[in-house]
Amino acid sequence: MNKPFSQACENNKTPILSVLKPYLEQYDYVLEVGSGTGQHAVYFAESMPHLVWQTSDRLCNHEGIEAWLVESSASNVRKPLSLDLNQPWPVQQVPVIFTANTLHIVSKALVEKLFVGVAQHLANGGLLCIYGPFNYDGAFTSASNAAFDSFLKTQDSQSGIRDIEWVCAKAQQAGLKLLQDHKMPANNRLLLFKR
Template sequence: MASSPPWMPGDGGSGEKRHAPATLRNREAIAAVLAEWLPAGGTVLEVASGSGEHIVHFAATFPALRWQPSDPDPAGLVSIAAWCAEALLANIAPPLALDASTDDWPAKQADAVLCINMVHISPWAATLGLFAGAARLLTPGAPLILYGPYIEPDGPTADSNLAFDASLRMRDPAWGLRRTDDVKAAAAAAGLAFAARRTMPANNLMLLFRRT
């Protein structure tokens, strides 16, 4: 886990634009993996875009793709819109109000779905909804990509991640680091096959699933 915690739902900011310090540290490493896993063209739906900083960076890095940000938090949507307005990138769509835990997604199609740092800071129902929604939107073979800290039952968990997990559960008992076997099983039940795992800096993982 990074030394500073990620921006989380409910965290403030005095202006329209929120700032998540971790994005500056992890965006290049994430982009390097996205370069391998994303399609060459089409629309990438980012679920839980948070502050909006990631999607602005990725839209600049991958100009051939159309980027669709989304978030359930009204203040988050304001921040995303502010970052996008400043970036002046034609390949970013206006942010959508999207709650992953519901069946009513405003997005109806995507060529890839990306979700960064949501699974551990939301109820498990949000992850189940993410998988169900991705399965509805994606065509066979299209990717769902997750990034964040996880607990792997077949290996040791870093002390920093265990402490982070405890702090999350103190903040909200419905939050916490998820076990990768539970995540894979839930994805499979929704019609998404586990395809790849990549170790990332600061004890994070990227997980790739593909629509079956």
């Protein structure tokens, strides 16, 4: 098959890596929740060979992820696990969980289930890394984010850009503390939480 391709992934992979890399030096395994096309997984695994990068997503996305993995030179990226936020996660304890561009795509109820999963499966001392757009004080950070939110809601009324305060409250309930809130290009953020 032709590999799926996301221009957003292509644009943001290098800025994300530059922030993530120093934090992940002390870890050896990352579970990526919602690997999407598989582009991030391949790029990050190739750039951080000390890590095992475990992809995961719903079954409908596995073929595309595997197409990227087949063409990758990285030996440290793993075939996708079937992970649906409505179902029990197929892992035990993991040291790092990474997810990109998921919280605004899935429903608020599924974001809550994501944090339930994090609470169950992120090891003590572990990191949760979340990339995407967020609102602050209930307001969009840019006109483009407001337009993006409107577009998302035309696709799925349950989707939309989440308030950072709500996300941090959910993280706190899961036993996490916000380490850093990094400003990223294109009005995105990279949130790093530690358990």
